């Protein structure tokens with residue numbers, strides 16, 4: 261019997277309990293856990309917060325860098341009132357893979373640390389009595405898993421994660437774990453599409469349940485004042501809302517959708533969600549939100565912060581949205597993995613557009629990806645024997661991502677990979693499959709893209725035409741021709757872009773990354789690289805280039821805030837391309853961007869054509 265993996269809510273019939281807090285925790289470097297039956301109780305555990313990444317909580321390096329298996333454990337009581345319900349444990353993010361045991365018995369497992377999964381535990385639990393939840397998590401990186409990397413063995417026998425990407429391999433139970441109780445017969449999923457005719461919205465819905473017969477489905481939509489806007493009956497149907505309030509950027513309006521399955525007069529299940537109604541499409545070079553051209557301004561953004569690592573930190577999350585509104589941003593890309601469900605719900609509420617990225621990062625064999633990506637060695641990534649398995653996992657995670665986020669108003673596009681080695685011939689069949697799958701999965705047919713690495717120039721990239729819009733990660737003036745050579749950088753940047761007009765003449769372009777590492781507080785006149793003055797000069801140069809090109813429809817600077825990476829000669833305690841520091845305070849560039857973004861007309865660029 262399938263179980264709903266929908267974002268958990270409480271309603272008249274659904275129950276929920278958040279298991280966030282302190283859990284027991286233990287590293288398992290020698291793989292003793294299963295043999296010694298740690299599922300029946302962890303020997304000498306320490307405490308660990310959930311949600312959080314364990315890495316930055318420790319004061320010793322071995323623990324911070326720990327790679328391998330580790331265990332979480334919590335004793336829980338399940339209310340007797342839930343006896344006749346289907347009970348599940350929902351993990352919003354267990355990075356990167358997890359196996360869940362309940363009272364010593366395996367309940368399920370999941371691969372992919374940034375997407376939710378639910379294991380059904382009704383049959384293995386005792387009600388009104390203690391139950392032991394044990395979770396074996398593993399954070400090793402592999403070439404056939406997302407995000408991509410490898411796991412090295414060090415001289416002392418310990419393992420070390422070597423990501424083919426530029427961010428710290430934060431792991432653990434990074435998002436909330438929830439106990440969910442649903443009616444035995446329940447709604448498993450729902451999908452929405454819209455068409456707008458003048459002031460009226462046609463909302464088309466379809467609802468699926470875990471059983472087929474003997475019930476009716478009702479759908480109702482309420483406005484923010486609680487008034488009924490429209491309703492319908494049936495598993496699929498259309499609801500018309502006259503004088504609809506659309507979801508707009510910085511002016512979000514969320515309707516309450518209520519789906520019920522009813523047997524006779526009895527409500528068997530009820531699911532509710534807050535939904536923004538909007539359309540998003542591409543017309544020539546334009547992005548159209550609700551039929552009106554819109555220029556994307558914002559960031560490539562990690563989900564991470566001091567101490568919590570990749571762990572969901574609601575205060576930091578809220579601060580980030582306040583900063584995005586302050587600076588005049590209207591969008592961000594969830595670099596380089598799906599961000600938490602809470603993040604997307606906040607983006608829905610605040611009216612911020614999201615380019616939603618799957619964790620397909622590191623698709624180029626290199627442990628200095630950020631450097632190699634600009635220098636261009638050929639690693640023949642897609643010709644490896646691991647490619648078939650990687651593709652399988654990539655498609656699976658794309659499916660789980662689209663299933664999770666397809667109804668979110670904020671999600672306006674899917675990014676199917678970051679900086680893959682699309683100069684490799686074999687990348688073409690790989691991405692044809694990925695794009696076809698994404699197109700088939702999204703009922704709203706959102707535009708698709710991948711972000712292009714610097715060496716995938718118009719003459720060399722084998723895959724750009726698969727995209728509905730082109731996303732360029734470009735660093736002229738940083739990785740190449742930096743500092744005093746910035747004029748040469750501008751020239752070569754312009755030359756590359758002239759090449760793109762010939763190759764892709766009719767699609768929108770977004771600069772999905774551009775940036776310069778900047779140590780907050782370093783001031784230098786005249787500028788030098790790494791100073792706050794250079795970051796602003798570099799951004800001014802990029803903006804001059806963007807503004808001279810009619811096909812540019814967006815800029816998402818790299819990065820929202822400084823973030824932690826692995827150690828190395830290219831990084832000073834992390835990547836410093838943030839417009840804000842890691843503690844979320846503005847660098848000089850933030851003021852420049854605020855002035856620019858607040859000043860750009862809403863229909864920037866499209867009115868020039």
Ligand code: CKX
Pocket residue numbers: 425426427596629630631633634679714733735739773818835837
């Ligand atoms: N793009 C030349 C991917 C990001 C990195 C960024 C950087 C690279 C640049 C590739 O994850 O952080 O190096 O700053």
